[in-house]
Amino acid sequence: MPALLLPSRRLRRALLAALAAVALALFPAAQAWAAAPVPGGVPPRPPAPVAPDPSLQAHPLAAAPGPLDNPLKGFARFYWPGADQNTGYPHSLTWSYFGLSELMTDPADCSKYNWSILDSALNEIASYGNQAAVRFYLEYPGGSGSHPANAIPRCFDGHVTYRTNTYWGTTSPDYDSPYLLDALGDFIAAFGARYDGDPRIGFIHLGLIGLWGEWHTWPFDTDTSGDTHPNFMPTDAHAAQILQAYDNAFNRTKLEMRYPDSAAGAGTNRDIGYHDDSFCYKEGSPLAGVTLPRSLGGAGYAQLERALSHGAENKWITASMGGEVRPEIQSSAFASWPGGSGQVDNMKACIELEHTTWKINEQSQSYAAGDPNVAAAVRLMGYDLTVDNAYFKDTASGTTNVGVRIRNNGVAPFYYPWTVTLGLKNSAGTVVRTFDTSWDLRTVMPLKIRAFPDWGVGSDPTYLDYGHPQYFQAGVNLSGVPNGGYQWVLRVKNPLETVSSNAKKLRFANATQGADGWLGLGPVTVGSGGGQDTTAPTTPTGLTSPSRTASSVTLSWTAATDDVGVAGYRIHRGATQVGTSATTSFTETGLNPATSYTYTVRAYDAAGNTSAASAPVTVVTLPATSAGLVVDDFDGNPAYPSAARNDLGRWTGGNCFLNGGGSGAVPGGALSLRYDNCGWFGSDVYTDLSAYTHLVVRIKGAAGGEQAHFHLGLGGVTKAFGDFTLDGGGRPAITTAYKDIRLPMSANGINRASPGQLAMGFWYGGNSTVTIDSLTFE
Template sequence: MVHPPINRFARIALVTVLAATAAALPAPGSAAATRPDWRPLAAAEAPDANPLQGFIPYAGDYSTFPHSMEWFYLPLNAVMTGPRRFDWRALEEQLDAIAARGHQAAFRFYLDYPGKPSGVPKFLLDQGLLTRPYDDFGNNGQSVSPDYDDPDLAAALDRFIAALGRRYDGDPRVGFVQLGLLGFWGEWHTWPHNGDPGTENWFASQAGQVRVLNAFDAAFDETRLMVRYPGADNRALDMGYHDDSFAYSTLPGPGWHFMDLMAQAGTTDKWKTSTVAGELRPELQGCIFNTPMDCAGDGDKDFAGSVAQTHATWLLNHHAFSPGYTGAAYDKALAGAKSLGYRLRATAVRTGQRRHGLDLSVRIQNDGVAPFAYDWPVQVAAVGRDGRIARTWTTSWKLTALMPGVPAELDAALPAGGLRKGDYTLVLRAANPLRGGLPLRFANAGQDTTVPGWLTLGRTRIS
């Protein structure tokens, strides 16, 4: 946004009043004027849905449970039509439909999805790519497991990943991209064909896995990436993780659970810089929020403990949307969804006069379990008595730096050039780059009270 130039010779005094009625501040230059009092901001319940967190469904129009994202899979052959040819219409249609509902998307491409037709591009099959039929997971021969170390396939994946990054890195419709491509469902395993005694190992070699990891890391700089399993080969890469058996094989124990692998890889603190997410294990979705919890079989079955240890931000949980929860189970599921990710609350604000402007400080704390995933522009605006925004300032504040349990004090100098004399209300927001996207809302009583999508900080008079 282009702001009017500051008139360095204007004599503008800003008197800030963060109360119901105006009151004069001490004279400029006094100790009280340069170090004004902090004014508390009233807390409130966190919103039921906030961007890029909580439970999400498979893509579709649902009103049964609050949400901000939608999930989908796509076969690689839906977009890769030749060695260097791509038709992005299938992906565009999904992204546009989800964005039209005000949501961001999370997605994964696959080559092999049990029970669905193969996602391997036809030109690779025509070139003689080795594939293996199987009946596991109810596949009954519909899909095939490709030779992931075939040189033609490896080169095709390189070209696809590079093209995907060029086109979609930083796209505001996209919240997260999971690496996918390798293994059943793109989940980076071919169990039970994994080389255990008496079985062949169908999965990609270590070198093949590293090639895909590095290709994604090189192709994406802005959009958040996720890979299924933590490991030494991805520890230093700019990508998070997705636990697709959440609350089933999450907590440490037998050595192969998600948190076991996190500890072995030395990535237990990586949630601070890279998002952790996943899928609530399908067998648990319909029972884990019952009272009493009545899920049969084995598994962790500890939702709260899994959230606390993983610092998960969002989970695919389609049961919440269809068939949906009712009664007490709905309330527990909603509380579970709201326990994921960030929960931002502004606790206090203060302002001080400066030549031709205002010094603003806001104290914010994150009451959630993870930081926000992106540095969306954090903006302050002055709202006139007519309810319209008269001027907006974009700060240098970083949402990703707001760590759980670590209160932050954020400061900004706001030049007053372009504002007329009169009374204004200061408001704050983190601007969702998706046009029509769900606003990020603070857990404050002043959220949405002056302008929808903005947090009210207090009143200012320009004289």
């Protein structure tokens, strides 16, 4: 169903009545169409995690009801410009349509896009701390009141045949037109290049095809038997072309398509979820559900029946399930929770079998905040994470381990790789030290899943064991933390925090969860907890140099041990200490080419005890002619951006910058990018980098400190430039003078074998100019 953004209540009621009136004419044909189910069946259970470290003390945490406005789940409200978006029932998502003609505004050129209407909406939504879910359309019966009914871009005129859907009064373009397909493909590619991974967007519904962008043109659709209406839908091959374009363009932001059987099921093997626009509604005579399968009283065209027929009922494991609570039942959807009544189907079964994460529900604004039925449904939707135990030593110093065990009582995983951070709070409640971890919440699967009757594993409802309480552990270094009493805390970083200080925080269903987003794990005493520590750590072993360049040497070694804990390592070149490291690796830069250097390493603990020196290693830096792999040095060969090629001979370009016509400019052999909360630069790599260890960005800023203004993406990792880790544990800092910032790829999780595209996005706040002299792999 379309969201209710119609110009009047009278028209809204008329359209909804019309849909109900035509259902009986449509659905018998759909019943005849439906194929016999070929379900995917019971999904394999994920492997059990490792057990908690037995050397750590267990600290049980009390459970509590989860928050109702956790990000990226629950209900979505419509976007109304200028309106307070946080009224009504607690929520963290905002939904909006956009007509394609509102972005493709040049009547003579379909390759030009005006993103201002989308950016304006995304920025306003983000200012309330919410993420957006969006869809583009070409035809919208009656228009929305703020968006046009006919959103076919004028640049299609004379190139694309137009038809009239006489039932809805819309203009329907020829969706099989090569010109249209090329234009939509180019638009999707540009959309993805600009917004894939944008923290302001939570979910994207594919849209573009059919009424409201819902991938149907009823009654001018594929069901031509018994009526005189021609088929306005694209062929399966052309529909699959649109799916392919979206799948190519978006690798980070979650996509959703309308039907599991669209394009003859071509989406079942793509990273695209489903968007059920008529969620949990019953219609027809006798009433039949349009979400639940036929085995639970659903119609032959029901969403889950379609999924079963294509073996796609387990798509939720990796792809999100969104949609809209059918507008006719929004006000009463949870009154008979969990079983439903009248036109409301079994709501609990709908959520559990579809593994629903979020739904549009404009009438949620009228729900009472304390309604227990609504709260039960929202907590069941998507993820519902609880930390049941934390694991750490009650007294610790130096390097120590901290673990947590997390279980998921929801129906779906959390779908994004948000950073999980450990912290120490002092007695005043101030977080004095933080430690980012590599923990991936996406691996915390629901403990139980509801079986489809079609699986034949028991009568309904049958619940099967699926996920496990997932154990995570990280080593942290407490050196430099004054002795005393603290509390271990944990939080999950919402990337929207880089855009809006009001970003909703992901919180756990625990009694010790704070409003600030930090979850209390339990008290810890930092210090030896006894007499004076006089025992030195053991001597580090295995010192070697895994990589070198003409100007740098990287060292690694096997960790030392200590009765209390190793605090760090001191690195010596000859008799001179050249640095310290909290980890078992270190890189020294600024060295001379083709020169021999000898290194040793000593371990030290928090009490200052120092080990003997390791066995030495001698390293000869590479000759000066060994320059690494140059992505681009912007020396004019090839010319940027006119050649649209970098020094690798691959595509490069940019948009939305304030210089160089939007692409940035190259004065004096360096790329200058002037930005004001907008800008994107991309340079294809697509080369196996296994022989290289570092991405080297030679860069300066107009003011200094610009590392917080943009994100860099490479090899499956995208984050603020200043959040990358340097050798030795530091962070990048841009100054007003050129500086070679060396990012160790493996340490930052970058896939060197498949790096993909190097991309930089500048829509995260701030305005300045950065100048890049070169991008190189060494």
